[in-house]
Amino acid sequence: MRVLITGARGQLGQCLRDCTPDNLEVIFTDSKTLDITNLATVNAMVEGFQPHVIVNTAAYTNVNQAENESALAFKVNAVGVANLAQAAQKIGCRLIHLSTDYVFDGKANQPYTHLDAPNPSNTYGQSKLAGETLALSLCDNVTIIRTSWVFSQYSNNFIPTVINKLLSEQTVQITENTTGTPTNAYELAKFILQQIQSPLSQKIIHYSGNVVITRLQLAQMIAEELSQYTMPSSPYQVQLTEATSRDWVRPNYSALASIQSVTEQEARRQLQQQIHSIIQTIINEVN
Numbered sequence: 001m002r003v004l005i006t007g008a009r010g011q012l013g014q015c016l017r018d019c020t021p022d023n024l025e026v027i028f029t030d031s032k033t034l035d036i037t038n039l040a041t042v043n044a045m046v047e048g049f050q051p052h053v054i055v056n057t058a059a060y061t062n063v064n065q066a067e068n069e070s071a072l073a074f075k076v077n078a079v080g081v082a083n084l085a086q087a088a089q090k091i092g093c094r095l096i097h098l099s100t101d102y103v104f105d106g107k108a109n110q111p112y113t114h115l116d117a118p119n120p121s122n123t124y125g126q127s128k129l130a131g132e133t134l135a136l137s138l139c140d141n142v143t144i145i146r147t148s149w150v151f152s153q154y155s156n157n158f159i160p161t162v163i164n165k166l167l168s169e170q171t172v173q174i175t176e177n178t179t180g181t182p183t184n185a186y187e188l189a190k191f192i193l194q195q196i197q198s199p200l201s202q203k204i205i206h207y208s209g210n211v212v213i214t215r216l217q218l219a220q221m222i223a224e225e226l227s228q229y230t231m232p233s234s235p236y237q238v239q240l241t242e243a244t245s246r247d248w249v250r251p252n253y254s255a256l257a258s259i260q261s262v263t264e265q266e267a268r269r270q271l272q273q274q275i276h277s278i279i280q281t282i283i284n285e286v287n
């Protein structure tokens with residue numbers, strides 16, 4: 001089976017590269033080799049390679065900056081997705097497209113299901129919702145996988161950022177104590193690879209970790225894991241502080257009800273283990 005993956009230099013793209021089995025013929029493209037906003041390039045690549053499945057991990061993901069660069073956010077997250085959807089439709093291939101918990105407004109108090117109505121409160125979320133809508137309308141064979149708070153050792157996501165802050169400053173300040181479901185990028189990559197080979201019929205799927213947690217609690221969990229590993233002479237400090245400016249809005253609550261669930265206890269154990277493994281990677285890189 002031929003698979004075209006976009007955004008391969010990104011966090012999820014790198015995890016997909018690490019996990020891809022030998023029985024798939026995969027082309028990994030990045031923003032240099034395949035700019036998804038360029039329709040002619042997208043058509044040429046898709047018509048040339050004739051993939052059975054396109055996995056779109058490419059996206060504009062800078063949530064704060066999107067408020068100042070909304071045209072660019074929409075160009076990548078909406079127009080780019082439309083280009084892929086049209087190209088997929090032309091040759092009859094399937095599009096697996098990644099989307100986000102930030103399509104929701106955060107007013108819920110229990111995990112969002114795929115049946116809940118999106119209502120994004122920031123530009124990133126609006127551009128991602130536009131991408132979903134275009135994908136669904138332009139291509140018959142689409143799967144949207146919404147995920148949330150994705151983490152790995154790659155990129156500056158919350159978990160490595162907090163680990164690095166604690167290691168360098170002993171302390172971390174949480175200014176926006178939102179609630180969500182952290183998702184391990186490798187587990188997500190494995191789920192996508194499973195979806196490539198044995199697809200579910202559902203068009204919108206929620207896939208996330210199963211621990212519903214606040215940023216403060218997550219930072220505390222990271223500090224505990226790091227303490228066990230580094231045994232600091234004084235404890236790491238995790239402080240909740242008022243934000244000095246709030247020009248952008250993240251959903252206060254964006255936990256997803258994942259299609260795959262495990263018990264709360266098992267989910268916590270897995271999250272602790274995943275944090276532990278990122279700590280090990282970071283400390284090994286420093287030494």
Ligand SMILES: NC(=O)C1=CN([C@@H]2O[C@H](COP(=O)(O)OP(=O)(O)OC[C@H]3O[C@@H](n4cnc5c(N)ncnc54)[C@H](OP(=O)(O)O)[C@@H]3O)[C@@H](O)[C@H]2O)C=CC1
Binds near residue numbers: 009010031058150157
């Ligand atoms: N990270 C998270 O917490 C979450 C992510 N998601 C979604 O999951 C998907 C993967 O996210 P993640 O891997 O973390 O994101 P990253 O930001 O790590 O990777 C996105 C990649 O997209 C590439 N890209 C940007 N513009 C273009 C373009 N015009 N053409 C081709 N490639 C482009 C970037 O390339 P370059 O580096 O060269 O600019 C980057 O490598 C995205 O759809 C995202 O919206 C959903 C929920 C949570």
Ligand SMILES: Cc1cn([C@H]2C[C@H](O)[C@@H](COP(=O)(O)OP(=O)(O)O[C@H]3O[C@@H](C)C(=O)[C@@H](O)[C@H]3O)O2)c(=O)[nH]c1=O
Binds near residue numbers: 175178
């Ligand atoms: C590192 C750090 C973050 N924070 C808070 C501020 C803000 O709410 C959030 C920033 O962390 P992040 O950069 O991981 O958050 P953010 O950019 O909002 O991450 C989002 O990315 C996009 C792509 C998604 O689709 C979402 O699911 C979500 O993962 O955490 C602190 O308060 N203190 C800190 O030291």
